Amino acid sequence: xxxxxxxxxxxxxxxxxxxxxxxxxxxxxxxxxxxxxxxxxxxxxxxxxxxxxxxxxxxxxxxxxxxxxxxxxxxxxxxxxxxxxxxxxxxxxxxxxxxxxxxxxxxxxxxxxxxxxxxxxxxxxxxxxxxxxxxxxxxxxxxxxxxxxxxxxxxxxxxxxxxxxxxxxxxxxxxxxxxxxxxxxxxxxxxxxxxxxxxxxxxxxxxxxxxxxxxxxxxxxxxxxxxxxxxxxxxxxxxxxxxxxxxxxxxxxxxxxxxxxxxxxxxxxxxxxxxxxxxxxxxxxxxxxxxxxxxxxxxxxxxxxxxxxxxxxxxxxxxxxxxxxxxxxxxx
Amino acid sequence: xxxxxxxxxxxxxxxxxxxxxxxxxxxxxxxxxxxxxxxxxxxxxxxxxxxxxxxxxxxxxxxxxxxxxxxxxxxxxxxxxxxxxxxxxxxxxxxxxxxxxxxxxxxxxxxxxxxxxxxxxxxxxxxxxxxxxxxxxxxxxxxxxxxxxxxxxxxxxxxxxxxxxxxxxxxxxxxxxxxxxxxxxxxxxxxxxxxxxxxxxxxxxxxxxxxxxxxxxxxxxxxxxxxxxxxxxxxxxxxxxxxxxxxxxxxxxxxxxxxxxxxxxxxxxxxxxxxxxxxxxxxxxxxxxxxxxxxxxxxxxxxxxxxxxxxxxxxxxxxxxxxxxxxxxxxx
DNA sequence: TTGTATGCGTTATCAA
DNA sequence: TTGATAACGCATACAA
Numbered sequence: 001x002x003x004x005x006x007x008x009x010x011x012x013x014x015x016x017x018x019x020x021x022x023x024x025x026x027x028x029x030x031x032x033x034x035x036x037x038x039x040x041x042x043x044x045x046x047x048x049x050x051x052x053x054x055x056x057x058x059x060x061x062x063x064x065x066x067x068x069x070x071x072x073x074x075x076x077x078x079x080x081x082x083x084x085x086x087x088x089x090x091x092x093x094x095x096x097x098x099x100x101x102x103x104x105x106x107x108x109x110x111x112x113x114x115x116x117x118x119x120x121x122x123x124x125x126x127x128x129x130x131x132x133x134x135x136x137x138x139x140x141x142x143x144x145x146x147x148x149x150x151x152x153x154x155x156x157x158x159x160x161x162x163x164x165x166x167x168x169x170x171x172x173x174x175x176x177x178x179x180x181x182x183x184x185x186x187x188x189x190x191x192x193x194x195x196x197x198x199x200x201x202x203x204x205x206x207x208x209x210x211x212x213x214x215x216x217x218x219x220x221x222x223x224x225x226x227x228x229x230x231x232x233x234x235x236x237x238x239x240x241x242x243x244x245x246x247x248x249x250x251x252x253x254x255x256x257x258x259x260x261x262x263x264x265x266x267x268x269x270x271x272x273x274x275x276x277x278x279x280x281x282x283x284x285x286x287x288x289x290x291x292x293x294x295x296x297x298x299x300x301x302x303x304x305x306x307x308x309x310x311x312x313x314x315x316x317x318x319x320x321x322x323x324x325x326x327x328x329x330x331x332x
Numbered sequence: 333x334x335x336x337x338x339x340x341x342x343x344x345x346x347x348x349x350x351x352x353x354x355x356x357x358x359x360x361x362x363x364x365x366x367x368x369x370x371x372x373x374x375x376x377x378x379x380x381x382x383x384x385x386x387x388x389x390x391x392x393x394x395x396x397x398x399x400x401x402x403x404x405x406x407x408x409x410x411x412x413x414x415x416x417x418x419x420x421x422x423x424x425x426x427x428x429x430x431x432x433x434x435x436x437x438x439x440x441x442x443x444x445x446x447x448x449x450x451x452x453x454x455x456x457x458x459x460x461x462x463x464x465x466x467x468x469x470x471x472x473x474x475x476x477x478x479x480x481x482x483x484x485x486x487x488x489x490x491x492x493x494x495x496x497x498x499x500x501x502x503x504x505x506x507x508x509x510x511x512x513x514x515x516x517x518x519x520x521x522x523x524x525x526x527x528x529x530x531x532x533x534x535x536x537x538x539x540x541x542x543x544x545x546x547x548x549x550x551x552x553x554x555x556x557x558x559x560x561x562x563x564x565x566x567x568x569x570x571x572x573x574x575x576x577x578x579x580x581x582x583x584x585x586x587x588x589x590x591x592x593x594x595x596x597x598x599x600x601x602x603x604x605x606x607x608x609x610x611x612x613x614x615x616x617x618x619x620x621x622x623x624x625x626x627x628x629x630x631x632x633x634x635x636x637x638x639x640x641x642x643x644x645x646x647x648x649x650x651x652x653x654x655x656x657x658x659x660x661x662x663x664x
Numbered sequence: 665t666t667g668t669a670t671g672c673g674t675t676a677t678c679a680a
Numbered sequence: 681t682t683g684a685t686a687a688c689g690c691a692t693a694c695a696a
Contacts, residue, residue: 047673
């Protein structure tokens with residue numbers, strides 16, 4: 001900037017003011033513009049940060065960088081924040097709660113301006129609340145009891161409810177579900193939807209039909225085999241995330257089960273996959289781009305010190321798409 | 333730090349020196365340690381950076397955040413660099429070359445200390461070389477003609493050669509291959525391996541058996557169908573990345589082709605997938621963790637101004653795993 | 665070994 | 681509108 005000032009024949013203060021949107025004589029504007037181009041001037045983010053106490057950096061913490069659901073959201077967030085000049089430091093904690101805390105501390109030590117995170121299910125609210133006092137925190141996908149920061153969720157309960165209801169409408173009564181880990185936030189919600197629709201339609205639940213996986217491919221594969229090997233297997237199965245959906249399709253192929261004749265299936269999350277599978281797969285899709293967009297906008301708003309409606313809770317709608325993998329059961 | 337100095341009753345310079353590994357009287361060490369804990373002191377990365385001219389930040393640029401191969405590598409890199417105190421700013425350019433340049437400039441404007449990137453195949457060497465003059469650049473997965481920076485690659489040619497050779501050893505002569513985009517660095521290499529082994533074994537190539545996809549699920553699905561609908565379909569097919577392998581398995585299911593009786597298949601990249609598919613899938617796996625580790629170590633070395641053996645080229649070995657999806661063809 | 669003093673590149677204040 | 685100047689928090693050269 002010193003060089004620019006010298007080249008343009010004005011003071012440093014004038015350059016700084018102009019570059020930050022201040023008013024300057026037209027003559028000087030031109031001079032400075034020219035100098036900036038000529039000298040290829042770039043602001044020193046460190047020096048600016050030292051003064052403004054802002055790093056223009058947002059930390060993102062997710063459970064895994066190899067989970068398509070999270071990385072799709074992160075990709076959206078990253079691109080939106082970058083458009084506003086913000087860097088994102090993306091950390092994954094590999095589903096390890098100890099690592100989660102480490103990454104959080106790391107981001108804090110790097111003086112990020114805000115944090116967007118998908119917390120582990122046992123993350124404690126005190127820590128989050130404490131962090132949230134110093135800088136904006138936006139939670140994604142999972143809420144934490146007693147936490148008072150912004151959060152962007154999907155309506156897992158209704159999504160699950162609607163999916164199972166579609167099966168019921170088509171005459172299914174023995175409906176299996178492959179859930180995520182028993183204490184997991186979204187897993188609990190999705191199971192709740194399944195429970196409620198059974199209650200509402202007065203259908204007794206069979207414990208054997210409710211399986212808990214770990215949201216990984218292999219458990220989807222294993223649990224669908226367990227379900228289909230029951231003495232009285234389900235006529236339809238609802239699988240509650242992408243990885244397990246993938247696994248269950250492998251299982252169906254392995255057992256040579258005809259879909260939808262011998263089994264109706266509704267999967268989760270990946271539209272692309274749904275189109276490729278034959279018969280075309282019915283799924284519940286979460287609006288990943290919208291989730292990312294909402295989280296990014298919310299964060300940008302907070303970064304501008306706009307704390308209106310804090311804490312904000314967004315419940316985005318998931319969408320259910322019924323395709324050929326579901327058939328109507330003949331009564332009797 | 334001023335506060336720490338005051339609390340400990342020493343000068344700022346003493347605190348700074350101690351905190352940076354300098355020698356200080358034991359008595360003062362204790363005092364400073366106590367003050368640091370008491371005041372929960374954290375260095376101001378901006379102020380430090382302003383002095384040292386280092387941001388302790390490495391930029392990572394990849395084509396896509398939704399590609400498992402890249403995100404696995406990135407996850408490894410991120411974790412290793414963090415252990416040394418480095419942040420990573422991860423950018424994806426969504427396979428868009430224009431966006432790629434934007435992201436590169438963005439990272440430069442953020443004064444990152446180094447850049448690790450998977451370049452688009454048409455990235456120009458001049459730009460990279462220019463950047464590489466100012467800060468260390470490590471290329472991953474794809475090399476660029478005429479570029480003089482460090483690069484970490486997989487031996488695609490040999491990996492492909494070995495895979496196809498295994499098929500030949502088992503009596504296959506009509507071997508299909510589903511490649512990536514025609515100009516793509518790794519796609520060209522993997523096709524070269526296919527070509528060479530055909531030459532070495534004196535097997536004529538049939539153009540119809542060589543298909544070009546785009547490394548996405550759908551093209552794997554489409555091309556395997558094209559291959560199997562040939563008047564004289566191949567007895568074995570080699571699919572050259574993960575997404576297309578996924579797609580081709582969908583296609584096999586759709587066409588109800590019995591594997592390996594009617595078709596032998598070798599896929600790519602995902603060990604987990606290979607274990608789940610029935611019959612168990614033969615694959616070529618790239619050492620993703622090793623790639624990430626090598627790139628991270630190389631970057632750390634360059635960041636320490638150790639420029640020995642520059643530019644370094646690493647060619648990591650891929651591994652071929654033959655499982656039940658490949659069968660021995662009866663001669664005659 | 666310790667402390668004083670300087671400067672890193674900005675932004676912001678205030679006088680001109 | 682402009683410019684001189686202080687301050688941000690730290691690292692370091694140099695003097696003590």
